[in-house]
Amino acid sequence: MSINEQLFCNIDLNLTITFLVLFREGSVSRTAACMNVGQPAVSGSLSRLRSYFDDPLFIRTKSGVRPTHKAILIEQKLSPALHCIEAVLTGNV
Template identity: 50%
Template sequence: MLDDLHSTDLNLMVVFATLMHERSVTLCAARLAVRQSTISGSLARLRTLFDDPLFIRAGRGVRPTQKALELARSIGPALELLHAALTHDCSSLSTESPTESPTQAIPNP
């Protein structure tokens, strides 16, 4: 699992989660303070990584594919756990057995 994480740009997961929330490349770029082309490039990499279009144009925004909806159930909570750990907000971390490895609490997509 750590080899997978080492070879994956975790910023892509932030882009994925933000696209799920915003449903717009433009709004995603604004929220992350990057150019639209950066989000488009990240989306291309995500599509390759997951072998799925993930988001389809819909009007002025995008809509998630079924695969994106499934991935969001794992990626969203994993990012929340990571954020809590990085900000030392232990109240939102899982209260699993103290002998359990922290990496076991993060689902493998």
């Protein structure tokens, strides 16, 4: 099985971590704190993700953000994939 290298050249995979932390935290400020970055960095990452996926991904609420339907579908596929990568990187293969 081979991968489509060109597809991966078009996105910074670090954005996937920001996506998952934002999905978990439901707040740009809490995501920034968890990742030890500023809120503008998380907002910038979210903007890039929105453009890439052509979807708002998260909707502002009084208490933070909630995921769109598309964001939920992305998380369902992305989370297990990144857990597998995490296992490889930590030697738990």
